[in-house]
Every structure is written in structure tokens, then in C-alpha cells.
Amino acid sequence: MKIVRIESYVAEQKVDTPFSFSQFEFQTRQVCLVKAVAEDGSYGWGEGYGPATVVRAGVDFLAPLVCGEDPLHVEAIWNKMRLRALDYARRGVLVAAISAIDIALWDLRGKLLGQPVSVLLGGRRRERVKVYATGLYFTAADDLVGKLVEEAKGYAAQGFRAIKMKVGLDVATDVKHARAVRQAIGADVELMVDANHGYSLSEALSFARRIEELDISFFEEPVSPEDYQGYRELRERATIPIAGGECEYLLEGFRQLLSGRCVDIAQPDICAAGGLSEVKRIVALARAHHVNVIPHSWGTGIAFAAGLHLVSALDVLPGRMRMPEPLLEMDRSENPLRDNLTAPVFQVEDGKVDVPSAPGLGVDVDPDMLAELTVSD
Numbered sequence: 001m002k003i004v005r006i007e008s009y010v011a012e013q014k015v016d017t018p019f020s021f022s023q024f025e026f027q028t029r030q031v032c033l034v035k036a037v038a039e040d041g042s043y044g045w046g047e048g049y050g051p052a053t054v055v056r057a058g059v060d061f062l063a064p065l066v067c068g069e070d071p072l073h074v075e076a077i078w079n080k081m082r083l084r085a086l087d088y089a090r091r092g093v094l095v096a097a098i099s100a101i102d103i104a105l106w107d108l109r110g111k112l113l114g115q116p117v118s119v120l121l122g123g124r125r126r127e128r129v130k131v132y133a134t135g136l137y138f139t140a141a142d143d144l145v146g147k148l149v150e151e152a153k154g155y156a157a158q159g160f161r162a163i164k165m166k167v168g169l170d171v172a173t174d175v176k177h178a179r180a181v182r183q184a185i186g187a188d189v190e191l192m193v194d195a196n197h198g199y200s201l202s203e204a205l206s207f208a209r210r211i212e213e214l215d216i217s218f219f220e221e222p223v224s225p226e227d228y229q230g231y232r233e234l235r236e237r238a239t240i241p242i243a244g245g246e247c248e249y250l251l252e253g254f255r256q257l258l259s260g261r262c263v264d265i266a267q268p269d270i271c272a273a274g275g276l277s278e279v280k281r282i283v284a285l286a287r288a289h290h291v292n293v294i295p296h297s298w299g300t301g302i303a304f305a306a307g308l309h310l311v312s313a314l315d316v317l318p319g320r321m322r323m324p325e326p327l328l329e330m331d332r333s334e335n336p337l338r339d340n341l342t343a344p345v346f347q348v349e350d351g352k353v354d355v356p357s358a359p360g361l362g363v364d365v366d367p368d369m370l371a372e373l374t375v376s377d
């Protein structure tokens with residue numbers, strides 16, 4: 001069996017209510033999707049994280065290397081793509097392009113072998129995965145605190161047992177927001193904060209100390225992803241677990257983050273850090289450093305399904321009789337692409353989502369919707 005075609009698409013849709021995080025505002029959602037097609041017509045879907053048109057250019061650059069290869073040999077193909085990119089892009093968006101193709105090949109391989117990706121990753125340790133709601137972004141609402149409180153209550157009412165909110169505006173405002181949200185959701189729902197590297201080290205430390213009393217499960221991307229020393233110092237001085245890695249790429253990037261003792265929780269994005277092939281290796285490296293992985297996930301159902309399969313097969317540290325449960329991020333911010341383009345639309349029940357049992361990733365793309373939403377060249 002040979003791969004005959006790698007198709008790339010950029011889909012885009014406007015959001016009704018623009019929203020922002022500590023770095024910039026979103027008015028549209030955009031994604032680069034990849035379809036790997038085999039000679040018998042079977043296919044797999046992949047997705048890249050990052051600026052979609054740039055990811056697509058990377059996919060188109062790499063596609064000739066992949067065509068003609070046997071889709072069962074996913075990691076051999078990965079190595080070929082990686083070697084071709086190494087001279088130009090040791091990190092960054094070209095790695096997201098590799099990731100998108102790699103995920104499509106894992107999906108295709110699963111379909112050809114008649115097995116879900118989680119089985120191919122080593123086996124399903126769990127049929128349902130605990131998810132946390134990512135939301136609570138900043139908007140132009142007159143009463144932002146009131147809006148955050150209502151949104152947080154909504155996630156708790158939907159059954160989420162863990163919620164992550166955005167911070168990184170300024171320390172005083174962020175403390176006010178975090179206190180209001182904690183009060184609204186009560187003590188039984190986990191709360192996490194994400195600064196998207198909006199703080200200096202001293203601001204991050206001040207913020208961490210001021211929210212210590214709020215029982216925060218982790219503090220994500222406190223400082224610049226380039227500031228490994230800052231991560232390490234914060235982790236040594238703060239009591240809240242430190243998380244990071246969504247801007248990190250490949251095993252080598254995570255080696256720096258992990259060997260530097262920068263994080264308590266590593267957050268590779270499967271659609272950016274190197275695909276399932278590489279994130280599987282990042283999980284092993286994190287394990288060797290006694291660090292758990294909670295994948296970053298911010299895209300369509302393809303990205304989310306890849307996360308579900310990975311977490312289904314994930315080993316959690318430390319091992320004990322009452323095993324801690326791993327987590328997966330479930331973005332709840334407005335994303336019409338996630339809701340319209342891919343099926344199934346994943347449902348949360350008691351804070352968990354079922355891992356698809358169909359061969360491959362267990363998600364498909366609506367071809368009519370894709371045609372409608374694809375940005376023309």
C-alpha cells in the first residue's frame with residue numbers, strides 16, 4: 001500500500017464575539033488540515049497548530065517526501081521529514097507541518113490495521129478521559145468579572161470538574177478575576193491559570209503568592225518560553241505547580257525544559273511539537289524526569305481526538321494503588337470550525353469524554369463544510 005496524495009486545506013471562520021488572551025485578540029478561527037490518501041482510497045486526517053497558511057506551506061513542501069511511502073511505516077516517514085526540515089527549522093512552524101502529516105498517517109495506519117490509534121500507541125488504559133475546560137478569555141464585556149463568573153459556573157454546570165482561566169493582563173486584575181472565579185465555582189472544581197507568558201519573573205512570583213490560597217492546580221506559561229532560568233526559579237520559589245510547553249517543539253526542546261527542571265507538568269501540543277510519533281517520545285522523556293504530561297489542545301475534533309487517544313494510553317506518575325487521573329485540555333472558547341467541520345462533536349459527561357473506539361482517530365471531516373470554509377488560494 002502506498003500513499004498517493006497529501007492534500008492540505010486552510011479553513012477559516014469568523015467568531016461572533018472576538019476574544020483575547022494576554023498576547024492578542026482572535027476575530028477568526030483558522031486551521032490547516034491535512035488529508036493523507038492511500039492508493040486504495042482510504043485516508044487519514046491530520047491538523048497543524050499555528051498560523052494556518054504557514055503550516056500549509058510547510059505541508060506542501062514536505063508532501064513529495066511522503067507520497068509513494070507505505071503508510072504503515074509512520075515513524076520512518078517522520079524521520080525522513082524531520083531530516084529534510086532540520087537545516088531550516090530546528091523548531092517552529094515547519095515542525096507543526098510535520099505534526100499535521102504525522103497525525104494523518106497515524107489515522108490512516110489505524111484504519112488500515114483496523115485499530116484505534118490508542119491501541120497502536122501501546123494500549124487503552126482508560127476508555128474515558130478526564131478533561132478540563134479551557135475558556136474564560138478576555139472580551140470587551142462591560143462587566144468582565146461578571147462575565148467570567150457566569151462562564152465558569154456554566155462549565156461547572158456542564159459537568160466539568162476542572163476549569164482553566166486566562167490571566168496575564170496585570171497582577172492586580174488577574175488576582176481579582178481568579179478570586180471571583182474560585183468563589184463562583186466553589187472548592188470542589190479544580191482551577192488552573194494560564195498567563196500565556198504575559199508576566200516577568202517578579203510579576204509571576206507575586207501573582208503565584210497572591211493566589212496561593214485559591215488552591216490552584218497549575219500555573220501555565222508564567223514567563224517567556226525562552227526564559228528557562230525564569231521557569232526554574234519560579235518553580236523553586238512558588239508552591240503552585242508550574243506547567244508549560246505549548247510553545248516548545250520536538251524532543252530536543254522538551255529535553256531543555258525537563259532537564260532544566262522548569263516545569264511540574266509538560267504540555268506538548270500534538271499538532272505542533274512533532275505529531276503523535278514525537279509526543280510519544282516526549283512522554284517517555286518526561287517520565288524519565290518524573291514529570292506528567294497534560295497535552296495542550298486547541299483546535300478541531302482532529303486535534304482533540306489525537307489528545308484523547310494519547311491520554312487513553314498514558315502512564316501517570318507516581319504509580320500507586322489509588323492512581324491519579326491524567327487530564328486533557330478541552331478548549332471551550334468559540335470555535336465554529338471545531339463545532340461544524342469535524343464529527344463527532346465530543347460530549348462531556350461527569351467531566352469525562354469517551355475515547356473513540358473506531359479504527360484510526362475516529363473522527364471525520366464534513367466534505368461539504370470543508371469546501372465551504374476553505375480559504376481559496
Ligand SMILES: [Mg+2]
Pocket residue numbers: 194196220221246
Ligand atoms: Mg496555554
